[in-house]
Every structure is written in C-alpha cells, then in structure tokens.
Amino acid sequence: MTSTPPSPLSSAAPATSFGEVGPDGTVFLRLPDGSQREVGQWAAGDSQAGLEFFARKYADLVTEIDVAAKRLADDRSTPAQAATIVERVRKSVLEPAFVGDMAALVARIGQLEVLINVKKESLAEAKESQKKSALEAREKLVAESEKLAGSKSWKVTTERFTAIVEEWKAIPRFDRAKENELWKQISTARTTFDKARRAHYSELDAARTQAKEAKEKLVKKAQELSSSKDWQKTTVEYRKLLDQWKKAGRAGKADDKLWDRFRAAQDVFFSARNEVFAEQNEEEKKALQVKEGLLAEAEKLLPVKDLGAAKKALRSIQDRWDKAGRVPRNDVRRIEARLKKVEDEVRASESAKWKTKNPELQGRANDTVTRFREAVEKRERALQRAKDSGDAGAISKAESELDGAKAMLAVAEQASSKLN
Template sequence: MSSDPWGRVDETGTVYVRTADGEQVVGSWAAGSPEEALAYFERKYEGLVVEIGLLEKRVQTTDLSAKDAQTAIGHIREQVDAHHAVGDLAALRTRLDKLVEKVESRREERKAQRAKQSDEARKAKEDLVAEAEQLAASDQWRVAGERLRALVDTWKGLPRLDRKSDDELWHRFSHARSAFSKRRKAHFAQLDSQREDARRVKERLVAEAEALSGSTDWGATAARYRELMADWKAAGRAQREHEDDLWNRFRGAQDVFFAARSSVFAERDAEQGENLKLKESLAEEAEQILPVRDLKAARAAFRSVNERWEAIGHVPRDARGKVEGRMHAVERAIQEAEEAEWRRTNPEARARAAGLTGQLQAAVDKLRGQAEQARAQGNTSRADKLERELEGRQALLDQALKGLEEFGG
C-alpha cells in the first residue's frame, strides 16, 4: 500500500483521495506500482490547477462573457466533484467559488456599464432631437441644412436604445428634418416664382429699351431710360441663366441711344475732355486710399471722391471704360475689405469654428484616454489602432485651431 498527504492506494489497487468528508474513491490502478498510480492522479490534479489558473486569468484580463465563464467553471467543478484526482480538492472548490463571485461581480459591472451607456446614448439622442427641432425653424438654409446632415451622421454613430424609445426619438428627429426640408423647398419655390416674375418684367423693359434705342428725342428718351433703369432695379434678380443676357441687351440698347446722342453732341467733346482730366485726377486721388488700412476712413474718403465724380458729368466714350475701371478697382478693393472684416467678425462663423474645435478636442481627449487604457491593459493592437486614429483627429484639431485664430482667438 502507498500513500501521500492527499491520497493512498490500497492493496487491491484502489486509489483514494482524502477530503473533509472522508476518503473518496478516485479510481483503480492495475498496471504499475502504487507510487505510479498516485503520481498519475496527482498529475490530473495539477492539470485542474492549471485549468483553473488559466480560467482565472481569462476572467481577469479578457472580455469573456459571464455565460461562457460559468459554463467553464461548471465543467471544471464537475471534474473536481467527481474525485478523479489526488490533491487538495477543497482548495480547488474554494478557488472556483471565488471565481464565481468574480464573474458575478463582472456581470454586475458590465450591466451597470451598459445601463450607463444606454443613459448616455439616450441623452445624446434627446440633445440631437432638441437641436434638430430648433433648426427646423431656421431660415439659414445652407448652414442649417449642413448641420442637420451632420446630426444624422452623429445619430448613426450612437448605440440603439430600446425599440420604443429609439423609434419615438427617431420619429421626432425625422419630423424635424422633414419640416425643415418642406420650408426650404417652399422658400426656394417662392424665390423661383419671384425670379420668374422678375424675368418677365425685365423682358418687357428690354423690349422697350431696344425700341427706344433709335430715338432722337434726346431729353425725353434719356429721362425714360432713367425710369427704365429704376424699374429694372426694383424688379429684383431673374434666374442666373437669364439675368446676364437680359442685362447685356438692356445696357446695349441704352449704349446705342447714348452713343448716337454723343455723336450729335460732338461740340461737347471739349467739355468732356476737361471732365476726363478731372475724373482722372479723382481716380488718382481714389487710388491713394489703397491699400485699405482704416475701413471707416477709406469708405468716407471714397464717398467724398465719388460725390465729386458724379457731379462732373460725361467723359469721352472711348476713355470712359479705363477711367471708370480705375474707380471700380478702388471700390472693389474697399468692398473686399468690408467682406473680409465681416468674415472676421461674423459671430455665426466664429461660433461654428469654436464648436468644431471643441468637438475635435473632446474626440482627441477621448481617443487618447482609450489608447492609454488599451496600452495599460496590454492590448497593443487596439492601442496602435487608436493612436493612428488619434493622429488623424489631432491633425484636424490643429487645422481647426488655426482657423479659429483667424477670428481673433
């Protein structure tokens, strides 16, 4: 007979394991010595120790589900309870019991985490719905439309809620988008109608302007052309594809009339020559305004020059384009300075730039935290992937910060 602290082999070859409830039969051994029999069943015990150790590590370091963990624990427990190994079986049961507690604790943690994620997703979707419903009343058609499309992309990236809640929120979200689309469609339909009305009005004005172009009643016809010009401005813009053509015809008709009148008034050439000299002097004075450093002062200075310009009268037709072009160049430069100032101080664009910067900063911080956590957990592949994504977001953030600086901070 052979024995050790946890088991023995009797003279019949029966192997026993010692437990708190007394000896339990492990099995029988016919071939080999009793020592070999004990060694065989001790190795089985060591195998269970290794198996439990591996399972403990999986539970601790991987995302093994509670269900799979419980199944694995049950499988090992069956082997322990079957007493087919020689060793401290009670210690194995204690380790399995602690492992069950750990799995249950992990299950509750994950349940709480899922509940938290669900609450966060609900809050995020409620915020998206609230913003969409606010945007539905906006008249900033391009900006609001772009923002609504961005909200849809954000929505798609959020987890689903329970079906009832998700459907209710999506219905409100979709309704807000539809309401905005209907209002935008109605707005542009009305705008198209207005432009079509403007086209018809301008076609009538063009027809009259062309009919008057051969008139020799200089005073009355010139006065009528001024009235037609006022009517033209009051009519509003036609569709883009018609506006330039109609304007060219309208101005062309006037040019024909005024060119004929100018030929009759040839005696005024000397006076117009003097006018040209005066306007060239004013154009030179206007050019001194550039470059624009003080926008208010530049506008005032140009207004002063322009008032004197308007008071001078006609210049020879062949010189008009050049001298007026010089004035127009100064006017355009001031307008561009005004537009640049408006863009720089536009609170809406500034707010969008600041909002985008904030979103990108939050995304960068989140990715950095996830990457650090993955690295700390030894998940190198996930950490590398997150860090590559972090580099891309950081580049976008740097670009957004640079854009925000253009608004003065």
C-alpha cells in the first residue's frame, strides 16, 4: 500500500485561488514563482464559474495521480503503467490547461515517481529471488529422484516420480540450459528405477501363481468349516487359516475375488456364532440400548451451532460410550458409523472456524512494511551522501524522495497493525 498526499482542493487555498479570468475571458494560472500563464478562454458565464471549470480539470489530474499510486501500491498495476500516467500528467503540467496549485501537483507527481522506483526495485529483487528459489526447487527434485532410483517401494515411488514431473513443470523457467541439464539427471534416475521395477514384477509372476493355488485350497477349507457348530475350535481353525492366508502372499488380480470367497465362508460361520452369542449375552443388548440413547443425544448436536458446547457435549457422550461396553457384533458398524458421522461434523465445524483466520494476509502486510522500511533507510543514506557532497539540488531531491517514502511507510504500518 502507499499514501496519497492530501488533495490541494481540500486545503485552505482552493484551486480557484490559483487563477483569475481577465476582462476579455482569458483564464490565467498563477505559477509558483508568482508569474501568470494563460491556460484558456471562458465566455460561457461569470468569472467564478470559469475558474471552477478549470479547477475541475486540475482535480482530474490529481485524481489520476492518486488512483495510479493506489493501484500500484495494491499491485493492481505495473510500474510501467504508472510511469505512463506520470508522463501524461507531466505533459499537462508543461502545457497547463487548468487552474490549481501547480507546486502541490508537481510534488504529488514526485511521490508517485518514488513509489514507481520502489516498486521496480521490489520486482527486480522478487524476480531474482524467484529465480534462485526455482533453481533450488529443481535441484531438490533432482536429489530426491537420484535417491528414489534405488527404491524398492514400487507403487509409491512410481507415483512420486509422476508427481515430480508435474512439480517440475509447475516451477517457473529462467535458465533453460541449466534446467535441461538437471532434467537429464531426473530422467536417468527414473529410467534406472523403471528397469528395476520391471525386473521385480517379472519375478513376482511365478510367486503369484503359487499363491493363487495355495489360497484356493484355503478357500475350500474355509467353506467346509462354515457350517460347523463347534464355535471355539472352529474359531481357532479360522485364525490358523487366516495366518496361512497372510503368509501365502499376493495372488495378483485374482486375490480380491479369492478373499471375498474366503471372507464369505468366515462370515457364514461367525454370523451363526454371533446369533447364538447374542441370545446369551444380555449385557451386550443392554450396552446397545445405552449407545442407541447416546446416539440420539449426539445427533441432536447437529447441525453445530455452538462449537464449544457441541465439543463439550460430545466428549461427555464419548466417555459414556466407552463405559457402556461391547455391543452385539452385527450392530458395531452401524452404531459406530452414526457416532462417527457426528464426530466428523463437529471436527468439520472446528476446521471451518480455523480456516476463517487468514495468516497469509497478515504476512503480506508485514512484508510490505519491511520493504517500505528498507526504502526509507535507502533514501536516508542517499540524503546523507547528498549532504556530504554539498549539492543543494541533490539534497532537495533526496529530501523529497525520503518524505514520500516515509509517508508510504506510515500508511503500510497502519494497515499492518490492523491485521496483527
């Protein structure tokens, strides 16, 4: 952000006081040195109306400078665009067709030129920083790629190499020769990994065939046990089968279907067992009734209106939920899912509240203050050099630039304080 000088039209001396209309309708502008300059003709009314007409032209120039400064400070225009406006207004100063405080307008132009120079320096520094950051980012990707070349985590590493390519593309380009050299290193690492991955999967084919045969036998055994009524012994047998299943290894694409058949056989047995246990276990039924009540209490918390109260109530529900004990197996997923839904909604509300804060905006404001402070320090050093040289013109210019930089720093600090 930047400051804008107070408008001359709002000062003690109105713009019309800097001109007069002659008897023949000639409009004159009083210059800072006391001389007068013809700026136009007025024959449409009384002298005051003529002065106000030419004063509005002055106000338009002031507004144009102010808007340019505001847009540049807010990063909504470039230094080149602002410089174009300065040039246009400066031409109007050289060939005036207005009535107003010429000295104030020239000072305002000078302040905008100071801001343009600050912005140019800032952009140049930012570009150099971006170039350095881009090179560091690419070198980091190269180092990671070379490390991944020997990885045995085939799926994860393949996905990571794909992501590295996308990240590489997203990095701004500055030095194509250097970037091409670094890309060759990534390509070599990726090729090394791909060769090892293909060799690995080739070796797995035989192991998958063997695993498939072993799991088909386990599925058949599980199906034979599914109708057993010997709950304890058969449960142990199923555990043994599951251990053997895990040791058999992956059977490729057939693995999921084999697992579905194996699990279906288990489910037949365990469902029958659970039905018997459910009839015998009154404590689980009571626990279920308690948790159903807790669910009803929890679901009344939605939608979340008071996050603090909802979190406190949910913690109480969770404590009582844990104390209620186990419920019948067939009900576990259903009631856990309902409670999880409430927990997820409360967490989502908390996350949404957190996201309303905007640390990024605060960081940008602080960064702007830092840049303007550096600009002030730089112009203070320039003023000291001018004083040391004894050059009155250089001293005047340096003081003007320093005043402008300080004004912009004050506004930036005020904006930053409101955000922090």
